[in-house]
Amino acid sequence: MTVAPSAAHPSTRIAPAFRGRIGSDARSGHYAVPRRYRLHLSTACPDGLRIAVAHSLLELGDTCPASFLPAVPDCPDSGHSALRPLYEASAHRYPGPALAPVLSDDWSGRIVSTHAPDIMRDLDRHFGGCRASLYPCGAESEIDAVERMCAQDIEEVAQNAGTAGAGQAEREAVLETLLRSLGALDRWLTGRTYMIRDQITAADVELWVTLVQLDTVHRHHLDAAAVERIAAHPALWGYARRLAAHPAFGAHLDLDAISRRHHARCRGLEAAGAAVQILDWAAHTTRTPVEPFRSVDRR
Structure with missing residues (x-):
């Protein structure tokens, strides 16, 4: 398998409401200053989980x-009331839901970005310091390709494979597309520790969260035979299990929260695959409680 960009096609992901960037100097409007910015995350959300893992890998607890x-x-x-003041301060009479994730600016009380890939890149570029970069030099196109593969060839395809209104032939065709992607990843990861380098990169964060979603969310709408075929990729799921044991990954994996979010949002029918767990995630993770949301008095 060559990690190369896949063909682009329209995404079903919600477009970000705000897409500012952290720059390197005052001319950018948001220049890099430790403790100026704050993340607002729900780790039950895949994008929130991705940012939380990156935040821990970069050891930014004090910096951001x-x-x-x-x-x-x-x-x-489906918005968070705790985020409504930030949204309304950032856009007059903002009409949409106050969604997470959010990167906010404590100096202005406004939102910088709600776009997870940009947030991760800016945290790494401007606050990563001497730690190993999640976006190493020369790897950007490979990381972009992994992000597209995860979004288009796994997440969206898995969701389509579990659509209740689709016919059997259509569901089977979509499942075969998903299995081809998983098979290519399984062959690629055979004998490898990480996805594209000899260190953890953003590609590993992206793929790991996608596999978590596949096992904890999407399999609920697939039949047992389909889940067993998805599970039959030992290198891929062994890779997921190894990363789950890493503190920066496993510490943020809240299976109960993911389940509650899924059941609150999903209106699809549960299928027999719901009972066929691919990984025993809890057995391979050591979670430490994260602090709940607390409002910050900036007076």
Whole structure:
């Protein structure tokens, strides 16, 4: 398998409401200053989990504090009431839901970005310091390709494979597409420790969270035979198990929160695959409790 960009096609992911960037000097508007910025995350959300893992790998607890939100949003529009003041301060009469993840600017009380890939890149580029980079020089195109593969060839395909309204032939065709992607990854990871380098990169964060979602969310809408075929990729799931044992990954894996978020949002029918767990994630992770969301008095 060559890690090369796959063909682009429209994504079903929600477009980010804000997409500012942290720059290196005052001309950017948001220049890099320790403790100026704050993350607002729900690790039950895949993008929130990705950022939380990257944040831990980069050891940014003091440099860029993180506030953790409930698994299930408390607003009827699926937004978080705790984030509403930030959204309204950032866009007058903002009409949409106050969604996580959010990178906010404590100096202005406004949102910098809600776009997870940009947030991860800016944290790494401007605050990673002397630690090994999650985006090593020369690896950007490979990481982009892994991100597209995860979004388009695994997550979206897995969701389509579990769509209740699709016919059997259509579901089987989509499942075969998913299995081809997993098979290519399985062959690529045979004999490898990490996805594209001899160190953890953003590609590993992206793929690991995608595999977590596949096993904890998407399999609930697949039949048992399909889940067993998905599980039949030993190198791929062995890779997922090894990363789960890493403190920066496993510490943020809250299976109960993921389940509650899924059942609160999902209106699909549960299939027999729900009972066929691919990995015993809890057996391979050591979680430490994360602090719940706390409002910050900036007076």
